[in-house]
Amino acid sequence: MTNLFSSFDPSTNLNMSLNWLSMILGLMLISPLFWIIPSRLNFIWIKIIFSLHKEFKTLIGPSSRGSTLIFISLFSLIIFNNFLGLFPYIFTSTSHLSMTLALALPLWLSFMIFGWFNNTIHMFAHLVPQGTPTILMPFMVCIETISNIIRPGTLAVRLSANMIAGHLLLTLLGNTGTSLSLIFINFLIITQILLLVLESAVAIIQSYVFAILSSLYSSEVI
Template sequence: MMTNLFSSFNPSTSPLFSLNWTSSMLGFLLIPLSMWLIPSRINAFWMKMFLILNKELKILLKMNDKKNSLLFISLFSLILFTNFMSLFPYIFSSSSHLSMTLTLSLPLWISFMLFGWMNNSTHMFIHLVPQGTPIVLMPFMVCIETISNIIRPMTLSVRLSANMIAGHLLLTLLGETGSKLSMIMISVLITIQIMLLILESAVAIIQSYVFSILATLYSSEVN
């Protein structure tokens, strides 16, 4: 029996020569090649998904700049690959750690804030006071909006890591009870774990989509 439920998420290799974080990059080997004359079905599926995501990002960004949409599509692809790679056994689940999710959200938030306050400072001050706020409540609204802006990178990172680690913990807890069950209950347990694994696959897609969409919304506020 494990002494700590979170021990399965700890690094398993030496800190001097750690291969944990490189395992999360194995998903990029599954990216279909785009140099074929006739694209494969996998390549056509990825291009269709990226085109749909690009249309939604253009609506949120309210501009036709391909560089901005490419940034958030790349962010979506990175999180999607790391989430799916963490579902395989004996692979380090990097998206379940704040050291990765905060690394993704904090630089984006800092760059958005610097760009907004340096170029659109008046617009940023207007955002601190919502429209129609009474004069008495304006100081409180400024404090509330400032705190909500400051905690945005933390909420982004915690949302992703918490949703990914919850399903992993549930699968670990169910797997630990397998040695104490009968054969009939083990078959039921395997069925439940397969259903949870399908749910985790859906969560991996949804969380990568939510992370990229929220980052896009934060970017559109400073423009």
């Protein structure tokens, strides 16, 4: 490693970004038992999907008409890549802004295009919150416009920053292992295991937050 962030470098020894292939690694890792119905893995995944469907339908409203499938697929993609990044020597694609922005920007852009073309008055009404004093209305329009524009950026940065933070901490602690005594190495291993458990929780939470916020943004334009 030339610097601390080298562990997130997508290039390989051949100067090719082959590490991005980790995104399709899941196709090889999915157990064949998943396709044997009924299986335990199948039951668990269907239960998760139905729970997510109910959650998204509540947020989007009765006019969702199957659009929950987009957000369930988004959740599945992010959570799988987050978990893959916790394994040794597997590239974490969700820690890069190029990946997270590629997910957030087209979603936000499609919501904006749909909203401004189909519900123009409704979109203008969102720029001024209810009960805003007349004097503050121009300022509120500016603030709401800026907050609307930076949404894809905040979605992308939130996911990538959370994934980078945990991985950096694990890398920093792991690099100190060679210079520690046997007693401190035992403490280090316990700390690393606890951090891995925390990172597993972060992997689930961040994918859920990304999907939930995307569905909330879509509910505003309907």
